[in-house]
Amino acid sequence: MSAESTRATTARSANPPGIDPLEWPTARIADVDEDAVRLLVHTFYGRIRDDDLLGPVFRQALEGRWDMHLEKMVAFWSSIVLGAKRYRGNVTQAHQPFGHLSGEHFSRWLALFFDTLDKLFEPQAAFAFAEPAIRIAESLQLNLFGWEYTLPPSQRALLDSIKQRRPARQHD
Numbered sequence: 001m002s003a004e005s006t007r008a009t010t011a012r013s014a015n016p017p018g019i020d021p022l023e024w025p026t027a028r029i030a031d032v033d034e035d036a037v038r039l040l041v042h043t044f045y046g047r048i049r050d051d052d053l054l055g056p057v058f059r060q061a062l063e064g065r066w067d068m069h070l071e072k073m074v075a076f077w078s079s080i081v082l083g084a085k086r087y088r089g090n091v092t093q094a095h096q097p098f099g100h101l102s103g104e105h106f107s108r109w110l111a112l113f114f115d116t117l118d119k120l121f122e123p124q125a126a127f128a129f130a131e132p133a134i135r136i137a138e139s140l141q142l143n144l145f146g147w148e149y150t151l152p153p154s155q156r157a158l159l160d161s162i163k164q165r166r167p168a169r170q171h172d
Helices: 002-011 032-051 054-062 067-084 091-095 102-121 124-147 155-166
Strands: none
Touching: 002 067, 032 054, 032 067, 054 102, 067 124, 067 155, 102 124, 102 155
């Protein structure tokens, strides 16, 4: 399945549109655009729904509101990666009601996110999402768990491995 046909399928399918993990595209996306952001969001949250740890948390929080959440996440990532300035909200406030989250939840979210990025995007494009995801995850955990909180070793190792894979920046 080509990236273009995957995007076309994603645009038409419902609940949630994305890639079946058994049908990952053979050609990874090099240039991030709105369609690529939408593909990432819908594929990633499809995986979240199926996850044993994260699925129940998200299903409870988003019951009846998945479509709205997915569109908000497309706007969020488009704003961060493409500079679209469409997201209106406060990330920290949005996560405050989830006091029952743990470092394990963040570790799993990050692992699924990075794995989805690796499967969909070329390294430079993937890192456009990975770098802000790392900063956001660290900031959210600091806000939710306090200054004394230490990242779980598995999460620290994951974040360090992602940072080490940062592609060389291309100069104009």
